[in-house]
Amino acid sequence: MSFRAIPAAVDLPAVEHAILKFWRENSIFEKTVAAREGAAAWTFYEGPPTANGMPGTHHIEARVFKDLFPRFHTMKGKQVTRKAGWDCHGLPVEIAVEKELGFSGKGDIEKFGIAPFNDKCRESVQRHVSAFTDMTDRMGFWVDFDEAYWTMSPEYVESVWWSLKEIWKKGLLVQDHRVAPYCPRCGTGLSDHELAQGYETVTDPSVFVRFPVTSGELAALNASLLVWTTTPWTLVSNTAVAVHPEVEYVAIEVTDEESTEVLVVAQNLMETVKGEKKILKTMLGKELERVTYKRPFDYIEIPDAHYVVLATYVTTEDGTGLVHQAPAFGADDLAVCRSYGLPVVNPIAPDGHFLADVPVVGGTFFKEADKPLVKELKASGALYKHQQYEHTYPHCWRCHTALMYYAQPSWYIRTTSIKDALLRENAATDWHPETIKEGRYGDWLNNNIDWALSRNRYWGTPLPIWRCENKHEICVDSLKELGALAGQELSNLDPHRPFVDDITFACAECSQTMTRVPEVIDCWYDSGAMPFAQWGYPHKEGSVEKFKASYPADFICEAIDQTRGWFYTLMTIGTLVFDQSSYKTVLCLGHILDKDGRKMSKHLGNVLEPMALMDQHGADAVRWYMLAAGSPWAARRVGHDSINEVVRKTLLTYWNTVSFHALYANASHFELSQTPALSDRPLMDRWIISELNTLVQEVDAALEDFDSQIAGRALARFIDDLSNWYVRRSRRRFWDGDVAALGTLHECLVTLTQLLAPLVPFITEQVWQELVIPADSKQPASVHLSDWPAVNTGAIDSELASQVALTRRIVELGRATRAESGIKIRQPLGRALIAASGWSTLPEAMREQIADELNVQTLQDIATADGDLVDISVKANFKSLGAKFGGAVQEIAKAIAATDATALVKTLRASGVTTVGTWEIALDDLVITEVPKSGWSVSSHDGESVALDLELTPALIAAGNVREVIRFIQERRKSDGLDISDRINVTWNATDEMAAAIETDLAHIADEVLALSITRDAGLAINDTEIGVEVVLVKQ
């Protein structure tokens, strides 16, 4: 058992590669899971990334957090299995393949063939997965790739089918119409993702049209509804007019040069109407419900329609507050019209042209129909106003055709019918940050709409519904069931298109042929089904047990964009199928932005490539930055400089403290067993051990609360305390091989390494191998196999902590005073006066440290110094006064300011209370500052002061010179390349003044510089040395 030398310089990325090798060769990840066999499980679900491109830095972000908490809980004794997953299906994959093949739409795919196209999609997924595994491995995210689930695997698809059948059996999976953006040229609907790529600014007509009222009081007034639209081509399909039920509408008589008429508009949009106005009637929107009107075009048959309906989505931001409804061409329109039982009539063919038999515009492309229709409106007198209107409108990103919102048949899951259950499950979910629960996510649930499940595409889980021409329907839950229906052995069938499309069988009810409906499902359903589908539940052997043991998850974690993505589908499918959400705790991360606060995108060229980032700075640095530099749930900026700082400040300081320990433990042949009991160690040791145990408490609490930033801050502060106070102040003890100091530092480093391990697994593993295992062979082979440190509350001494804090504040003030006085710290001073409330009880050891740090010979309490040395000033303590006297504080503060401070403090110190004005105050109602009078150099802060006596005696000057000489020789040792433990012989010469100082303290100097002999050589030239000394060092 011994300590190895650990180099101070370290190449972090190189160390990481060695550690990766060590983990791999020794199966450390597998062992951390196996070691907890039989322990309570802490379940984590991996949200599968879509392998449709190369991983970006934002992928690292989520994966850092997905790694930290499983590592933490493993150390805390839980078994955390981590199954990787890949989201394989979906439009993004199809688009990537289409691009590769140079396709421009569904026609090309069908020409190419669905089977070969899907083969290409499968290949594309497999190709990108390796980039993800490389990145994942490099960053130290421990997850089991060997057992990864793939959403395209047959057993996964069958499990998804099973769940769909469960939903179908409940009557919640149905076909209905859906309005979606649609490219009439490509003949396909577009996803939101595609939509976002194609917005273009266009100028469209904006028309105000009169719809004459035909029933009730308003008809008697000859009133017309004034309706605004920017899509005149949809007026042919007008079915209703929507108003907001709670908005005030007015019927106004308008008179201009030519005529008088009565129009109905929202009251606060009356400005739209020009001319002399007289309000005839005011009414709420809901009073207009079911008022009938005459539509502008009678070209197509729309039965039982054309009246006013109520809709809360109507706004009075622009237009007239009366919104024309064409349910085939607007999602809101469709929802509103459907709730009134209005028909959905569509005069436009899938190619975007009006049906040939429509008058006036038959055969016209929808966008081209605006002009002739406006002309017709003008001719019939229905047109009130016609303007041009510039706005952004979605276009097809492939062919730039203006998109149509177009009603298409689509399959829905009736999630609205389980809304109450979803709200119940959400209420039981632990969200981090908490605001998401009732905010963004809660709102989304409250405004829940049915899930449009189907896609008219190729590469996805086929919707397992077969139908005959009499609309009899069956949902299939497995290949086995399908085989039984079809009378074929199908267990080896690829459950994808086009193979499943080929399976047909006779309808049990009408004997007609049943064929599969053509759609595939939304790939978000795939990923939301992973809690059971990852096990092949319930078909696969053993899956039932595995599923039950791992449902619901204790922890999931993704970025905030998943609120309506995976967080939603996971909860919804769980609730639909099992009546229970599939996760208990969810950590919702903010986004990673570039150094200028912009989203990272290829387009802006500001993407940080993750592998390069880790090769440059090291994965630990990137991890620490993600975890600790800012709040996990806030959006954060990433740049090279900020990551560099992490390395310098935190990781290298930690490393160098380890290296320092190794240096002296090695030099003095320290053994851990030599460490004395804690109670026998000096105050300084007991302090840092107290801080260490406080740290264990803090980090544990923060990580239990998923707040890595607070944990990181506490750890960084401790590293700083350890290195820059404990080690620095104890340096001499280390030189001397003090076993208490070496043992204390070792204890701190071992525990610190364990606390850091889940955050920065590489450097801590290296330290474990270099520092811990060689000294204690009983320790586990990896830090990640060790148990989370238990806090020793008995070692926490809060009084000691506050005393050290006071010591450090006094030192800080003293240094400021020193700097101000212009006298170097190397020059000893005779006396310092201290004013601080805890001074009188400060232990001697700490006073010595202050004296040493400030290089003063004696310290004295300012209160015991000669009487008129001190000026006392007081200020009101608003916090305590405000609590006692409330509104009177300002007056009291004035009264206090007007009182003689010295007398006031004297009285209070003697009797505890006194009256100022009419108020009785106590000592803690004042902020007291004591400052020495002139002749001293002083610094004060928050009522604490340090004053230095600047008088230099010849003895002090000589002592200063001795210190100069020692420093000079030490520097020479370093520049001569001597080892810290080399013994030397010194030959010296100096100016008279310096020589006198040296002669008085030869033994001390020799001792400090490890000199066996120290001899003057008057012949040695001293001219060109700054302090008037020259030395020659000879290694013994």
Next chain:
RNA sequence: GGGCCCAUAGCUCAGCCUGGUUAGAGCGCUUCCCUGAUAAGGAAGAGGUCGGUGGUUCAAGUCCACCUGGGCCCA
């Protein structure tokens, strides 16, 4: 257009829940100090209308409302 989140030093971020009168840290910059582990450390300086406006209060960076700007999600 709607909802949610965010806005504090040149930069990255604390502080806000629980209001208290000179608003903090680190990086960067200038000057100086210290150094027998450190790519470190220390001191001083420059740098802030705490996004804006109003309100509540004896007192607002902190609580409330509105506005502006940014981000995300949804239309």
